[in-house]
Amino acid sequence: MRLFKSLLRLLFLFSVVLSLSSLLRAQDSNTLGYFIETAQTNSPILNDYNNQVISNRIDSLRLRASYGFILTGEGDGMYAPIVHGWGYDEVITNGQSFFASARVTKQIIGNKNLKTRLDSYRASIVQVQAQKDISIKTLDKQITDQYIATYTNQQQYKLSEEIITLLNKEDEVLKELTRQSVFKQTDYLTFKVTLQQNQLTLQQQKADWQNNYLLLNYLAGVVDTSVQELSLPDIGETFSSPVFGESVYAKAFQADSTKLANDAKIIEYDYKPKISAFSDGGYQSSFTIRPYKKFGVSVGVAITLPIYNGHQKQMLLQQNQLALETRKKYALQVEKQYRQQVFQLNQQIRQYEQMIDMANEQIEYANTLVEANAKQLPTGDVQMVDFILSINNLLNLKANIIQYNNALFSFKNQLTYLIIQ
Numbered sequence: 001m002r003l004f005k006s007l008l009r010l011l012f013l014f015s016v017v018l019s020l021s022s023l024l025r026a027q028d029s030n031t032l033g034y035f036i037e038t039a040q041t042n043s044p045i046l047n048d049y050n051n052q053v054i055s056n057r058i059d060s061l062r063l064r065a066s067y068g069f070i071l072t073g074e075g076d077g078m079y080a081p082i083v084h085g086w087g088y089d090e091v092i093t094n095g096q097s098f099f100a101s102a103r104v105t106k107q108i109i110g111n112k113n114l115k116t117r118l119d120s121y122r123a124s125i126v127q128v129q130a131q132k133d134i135s136i137k138t139l140d141k142q143i144t145d146q147y148i149a150t151y152t153n154q155q156q157y158k159l160s161e162e163i164i165t166l167l168n169k170e171d172e173v174l175k176e177l178t179r180q181s182v183f184k185q186t187d188y189l190t191f192k193v194t195l196q197q198n199q200l201t202l203q204q205q206k207a208d209w210q211n212n213y214l215l216l217n218y219l220a221g222v223v224d225t226s227v228q229e230l231s232l233p234d235i236g237e238t239f240s241s242p243v244f245g246e247s248v249y250a251k252a253f254q255a256d257s258t259k260l261a262n263d264a265k266i267i268e269y270d271y272k273p274k275i276s277a278f279s280d281g282g283y284q285s286s287f288t289i290r291p292y293k294k295f296g297v298s299v300g301v302a303i304t305l306p307i308y309n310g311h312q313k314q315m316l317l318q319q320n321q322l323a324l325e326t327r328k329k330y331a332l333q334v335e336k337q338y339r340q341q342v343f344q345l346n347q348q349i350r351q352y353e354q355m356i357d358m359a360n361e362q363i364e365y366a367n368t369l370v371e372a373n374a375k376q377l378p379t380g381d382v383q384m385v386d387f388i389l390s391i392n393n394l395l396n397l398k399a400n401i402i403q404y405n406n407a408l409f410s411f412k413n414q415l416t417y418l419i420i421q
Helices: 002-028 032-042 044-066 111-179 185-220 248-270 312-379 384-416
Strands: 070-079 096-108 274-285 295-304
Touching: 032 111, 032 185, 044 111, 111 185, 111 248, 111 312, 111 384, 185 384, 248 312, 312 384
Parallel strands: none
Antiparallel strands: 070 096, 096 274, 274 295
């Protein structure tokens, strides 16, 4: 009985843990980090880069193997019959022959030569990694841009809900005051039109919010038609952009330059003498004289010495140098653009932070004015037009702050994931 109760407790605790973990996952799915992580996991481009890295490592292993000992088996059998004097010349063909052997070959290469060729694959891996880092930044920026747009729609929708709640609260009071002739029928109708316009705007903003949310899911590779409230974009105050020398672009250019410099060394080695050694052992016979004694071995050395090929080596080295100079020019231009964008974005961020501070100060006065007008409205001390105007001023200020924050988030996003086209 005690064992049964203990099992029940364990099952209960296990179910609680599962429920909590599911709840936490559901809560985490409304954050920017969740969408970025999901997009990276689902991205076929990033998967392609990972596979390219693995493929380059395999090519490196294949290169090592190609310069090791290569064992091959060879065999050849031939029979040339002569019928009534017709057939191949037996002096040449021996009538029949058989050959079978195992051959070991090895190309002799210096350690520096081999290291240079292996370094080519290592440089290719660094190149792929640099391109992958740029693709990650591009993807993260795209997801963050869409997240910011969706969050802005959400805040606009919530603002309209807030204003409609305020207007609905006053609607009943104003309707009764109009019946008591405190306000004219036209004044009440003006108020009612304002209320209905905001209700229509609310529906439009809800549709925009839902459409942008579904687009966010689409970009992140999430198959889900439900819409939930997003949390504040967690760019926060951690946004930053490294100096150009530490950026992914500088690393990409450095990787390209390293690869080109290594390619130049390989060109030099390609035009140096090549030596390979071989050895075989087997059986070869025409079966004419003592075929049982035709087992044997052989060893040999092959040397290839380049003499003249129309100055192709110099041409290849010249092309390599041109490519290297081109990369340097591009790197210089990108560095200038990078520094200019960092300066411009920092300036825009400071400007919009000041605008938000000023708008927040004005909202305090606008809120106070709406509250005061709402209190004086039942007594007729404030006209309907003035009350509606005060609400519209408050609405415009809050809408402006949402737009300012949208622009501020966008600038921070651009600075964090600075993309040079």
